[in-house]
Amino acid sequence: MSQVDAGQIRPSDGKGKVAIITLGCGRNDVDSDNVGGLLTADGYDMVTEPDDADLLVVNTCTFIAPAREESVDVVLGATDTTKPVVVVGCMAERYGQELADAVPEAAAVVGFDRYRELPQIVGSALGVRDPNGDAVASDEAPASRRGLPLFGTGPSGPDAPPTASFPLRTVPKGPWAYLKIAGGCDRVCTFCSIPSFRGRFGSRTVTELEAEVRWLVEQGVRELVCVSENTTSYHKDLPGGRRGQADLIEMFDRVEGLEMVRLMYLQPAEITPLLLESMAASDTVVPYYDLSLQHASAPVLDRMARSGSPERFLRLIEGIRQRDPGAVFRSSFITGFPGETDEDVDTLASFVDAAGLDWSGVFTYSAEDGTPAATMPDQVPHDEARARAEEITQIIEAVALEKAEAFVGRRLEVLVEDHEAETAIGRSYREAPETDGEIRVEGLGTPVGRLAPVVVTSTDGVDLLARPA
Incomplete structure (x- = not known):
């Protein structure tokens, strides 16, 4: 994607109003921000409500079958309007031609390598004309943009200025934002x-x-949620290797005005002592450990081409708690993986109960085209996989309630995100945005985007209730 210094994003030329509908994970949210920044720089107005837009961009997800179904439903719903629809995202990349054939009403289906052409594609769909009076073509990007990477890098090295460029993105609308530190997976x-x-x-x-972090902080962001396909691989492909993870954390600590940073998607097999020590020592990276576990049974993990066991995972969690006594944990698990037995489910249930994870999610296995697991023997019937997920969910919910109650009486710093009458709504280091619970503080007048000390008085499910400290 084209890169300029943040200050070079120019005001709209009034070419049209565009709304982006984002499905899927935080990585897709960042992609939508980048697309919005690119369109804004080209003179389009970005609007929040689809009803206010002249054109809709649907950023799709294809991670598992339900995500694909949702993406198709949203695309079909968008094409039922009178507005042109441009489809982007993972489903457009993976099933581009099939999607274009299935939804001919869409103005365009655009894969990742054509994102730099989106201003022209959107212009063509809206009938926007260039200064010569000709309709903007969408089949070829202008020379000024041709060949530019989607997410290229700015100047690097010890002599690089702190104002290095970064991919365009829209201005954040609240006190937190996603930060995409890497892409792809090996x-x-x-x-x-x-x-x-x-x-x-x-x-x-x-x-x-x-450079991007400092710009985000200048826009009022106080919390960053770092995303990638695998955060514990960060910097392995750059000079210095994974030692660069400590440099990343040190960078966060020196940015004035940045209050909280979360590192999401930590792969247990790649976690290093240096990363754990750096996180525990940081004043900015919070003790929130998002561990990508997927299961606890060693035979199931082996068939997943992963590694681990209840004993190994419990040692990892206990080691983190010893380094970082305030640590909270999130993870997700898959039930119904091919070959999973009742004994494997019992192993997972015992682990979830023993690990005491603050937040967890459960997904039923979805056979994905082209993956080895899709053709493995002993496929588990969907109804059985769903029943196993419900069994694990019951344990997860009980543990989550217990972990929430353990915070009663504790003092926390809350980042205020909203107000409802006399109640402030926010989150502490314990709660990641969009996935976890919230904290409601009656009688707190702290403005949105500011931190406030509170004392937890009670719980409402997994949410915390508090009073100003």
Whole structure:
């Protein structure tokens, strides 16, 4: 994607109003921000409500079958309007031609390598004309944009200026934002299709990230949620290797005005002592550990082409708690993986109960085209996989309630995100945005985007209730 210094994003030329509908994970949110920044720089107005837009961009997800079904439903719903629809995202990349054939009403289906052409594609769909009076063509990007990477890097190295460029993105609308530190994945998990359409793992330089972080903070962001396909691979492909993870954390610590940073998608097999020590020592990276576990049974993990066991995972979690006594944990699990037995489910249930994870999610296995697991023997019937997920969910919910109650009486710093009458709504280091619970503080008048000390008084399910400290 084209890169300029943040200050070079110019006001709209009034070419048209565009709304982006984003499905899927935080990585897609960042992609939508980048697309919005590119369109804004080209003179389009970005609007929040689809009803206010002249054109809709649907950023799709294809991670598992339900995500694909949702993406198709949203695309079909969008094409039922009178507005042109441009389809982008993972489903457009992976099933581009099939999607274009299935939804001919869409103005365009655009894969990742054509994102730099989106201003022309959108212009063509809206009938926008260039200064010579000709309709903007969508089949070829202008020479000024041709060949530019989707997510390239700015100047790097010890002499690089702190104002290095970074991919365009829209101005954040609240006190937190996603930060995409890398893209792609080199792992070969047998259930996952992401490497087939997201490509090889590639890290962004600390210099480029620092430029983006400082710009985000200037826009009022106080919390960053770092996302990638595998955060523990960060910097392995750059000079210095994974030691660059400590440099990344040190960078966050020196950005004035940045209050909280979360590192999401930590792969247990790649976690290093240096990363754990750096996180525990940081004043900015919070003790929130998002561990990508997927299961606890060693035979199931082996068939997933992953590694681990209840004993190994419990040692990892206990080691983190010893380094970082305030640590909270999130993970997700898959039930119904091919060959999973009742004994495997019992192993997972015992682990979930013993691990005491603060937040967890459960997904039923979905056979993905082109993955080794899709053709494995002993496929588990969907109804059985769903029943196993419900069994694990019951344990997860009980543990989550217990972990929430343990915070009663504790003092926390809350980032205020909203107000409802006399109640402030926010989150502490314990709650990641969009996935976890919230904290409601009656009688707190702290403005949105500011931190406030509170004391937890009670719980409402997994949410915390508090009073000003």
